[in-house]
Amino acid sequence: MVNIKKLNKISPVIYDFLPKEKYNVSSHLEDSESDAFIVRSADCHGMEFTEDVLAIARAGAGTNNIPIDKCTDQGIVVFNTPGANANGVKELVLGCMIAASRNLPEAYDWVKTLSGQGDEVPKLVEKGKGQFVGGELKGKTLGVIGLGAIGIMVANAASAIGMNVIGYDPFLSVDKAWTISMYTHKAEKLDELLEKSDFITLHIPQNDKTKGFLSTPEFSKMKDGVIILNFARGGLVKTTSLFDAIESGKVKKYVTDFPDADTLCHPNVLAIPHLGASTPESEENCAVMAAQQLRDFIETGSIVNSVNMPECIIPPSDTVRLTILHKNSPNMVGQITNKIASYELNIADMANKSRGDIAYTVMNLDHEISADAIAELSQIEGVIKVRVL
Numbered sequence: 001m002v003n004i005k006k007l008n009k010i011s012p013v014i015y016d017f018l019p020k021e022k023y024n025v026s027s028h029l030e031d032s033e034s035d036a037f038i039v040r041s042a043d044c045h046g047m048e049f050t051e052d053v054l055a056i057a058r059a060g061a062g063t064n065n066i067p068i069d070k071c072t073d074q075g076i077v078v079f080n081t082p083g084a085n086a087n088g089v090k091e092l093v094l095g096c097m098i099a100a101s102r103n104l105p106e107a108y109d110w111v112k113t114l115s116g117q118g119d120e121v122p123k124l125v126e127k128g129k130g131q132f133v134g135g136e137l138k139g140k141t142l143g144v145i146g147l148g149a150i151g152i153m154v155a156n157a158a159s160a161i162g163m164n165v166i167g168y169d170p171f172l173s174v175d176k177a178w179t180i181s182m183y184t185h186k187a188e189k190l191d192e193l194l195e196k197s198d199f200i201t202l203h204i205p206q207n208d209k210t211k212g213f214l215s216t217p218e219f220s221k222m223k224d225g226v227i228i229l230n231f232a233r234g235g236l237v238k239t240t241s242l243f244d245a246i247e248s249g250k251v252k253k254y255v256t257d258f259p260d261a262d263t264l265c266h267p268n269v270l271a272i273p274h275l276g277a278s279t280p281e282s283e284e285n286c287a288v289m290a291a292q293q294l295r296d297f298i299e300t301g302s303i304v305n306s307v308n309m310p311e312c313i314i315p316p317s318d319t320v321r322l323t324i325l326h327k328n329s330p331n332m333v334g335q336i337t338n339k340i341a342s343y344e345l346n347i348a349d350m351a352n353k354s355r356g357d358i359a360y361t362v363m364n365l366d367h368e369i370s371a372d373a374i375a376e377l378s379q380i381e382g383v384i385k386v387r388v389l
């Protein structure tokens, strides 16, 4: 039985992909008895993982809640589910762009104050509505920072409703570029986007390089009255700089899916409780993808959509399969194959993939491998984790 601990509420669709005859999926497991974890936003920094832990599947995109380097060092494969919740986020971004521009939250609050005015309500509505006049999106310029799964969907949808779109992503892949609307203008430099946009939306991961991505120098280059949307992560925007920019009239509104004690009740902040991916569709898409990737890795050794290990797609096989995560350094494969040969085992098939400092070797063997051989393989310097499937 494989124990998979759920660290958050996950769509029950996972049970279709992780059958109970083989998988014990529960939130009640101890960390120490878990072979793998499935998680949404729970903070895994500070967790201790036993050497039996094989993988962590993030049912979602952002992995800043997972200690990636520690997992890599321990040979724990971390997966995410790219694009699985992108449509959910895109729709909320569009909705919030309209809500912010048309002053809907303020109007909604105000109209309720007319309660108790009886037949006067329609007249009072007409008299008071002028205070909530807000601009249309058509013809305005939207700057999209990060053209990944979500950014591209937002850019394409905004083009379709008549916005001018400027995109900025210095790491954009050619495959992704093919999916971007031809109407999206590519900003060579971030400054161009900052200077020209009426709305700016963030769709980049939060990491050491992007923390405080928008701070005082960036705000100072923006147009007066810009509306900023942050459906990526709270730490991308430096709060003190944001409040200065609101104070000076630079930023008209800040829409955030990641409120904190400072931003929560600010009158120019439209705060949403991290609802970007909270749709049944996104939750199910993420759960299916996470469960499939986890099961595939556990049963065949294939690695797809990992954020810390090399991609390695290998068809299932009836033979004994050995998987070895190891350092990507000279003569590792030589040492491993020599050790296999010293036990008079024949390698029927083999794959070796690498990513940065880490490599992954998968072998189909003609015969069973002994516990002694596995122990000796594990002791080779640079070998991180050995599994026999």
Ligand SMILES: NC(=O)C1=CN([C@@H]2O[C@H](COP(=O)(O)OP(=O)(O)OC[C@H]3O[C@@H](n4cnc5c(N)ncnc54)[C@H](O)[C@@H]3O)[C@@H](O)[C@H]2O)C=CC1
Binding pocket: 060, 061, 062, 063, 082, 083, 085, 086, 089, 145, 146, 147, 148, 149, 150, 151, 168, 169, 170, 171, 172, 203, 204, 205, 206, 210, 231, 232, 233, 257, 274, 275, 276, 277, 278
């Ligand atoms: N509010 C919510 O519920 C959700 C939030 N997110 C957040 O949104 C982020 C983006 O999600 P996806 O689009 O699915 O990820 P993705 O990985 O498909 O796209 C991220 C893009 O950002 C680009 N990028 C990275 N560093 C950059 C930089 N310094 N400047 C410009 N571009 C940069 C990358 O090249 C990539 O194209 C996630 O990392 C996560 O933090 C994701 C899903 C749901």
Ligand SMILES: O=C(O)CCC(=O)C(=O)O
Binding pocket: 040, 041, 059, 060, 061, 062, 063, 085, 274, 277, 278
């Ligand atoms: O599971 C969730 O609701 C969080 C989604 C998210 O932030 C992500 O996928 O990065």
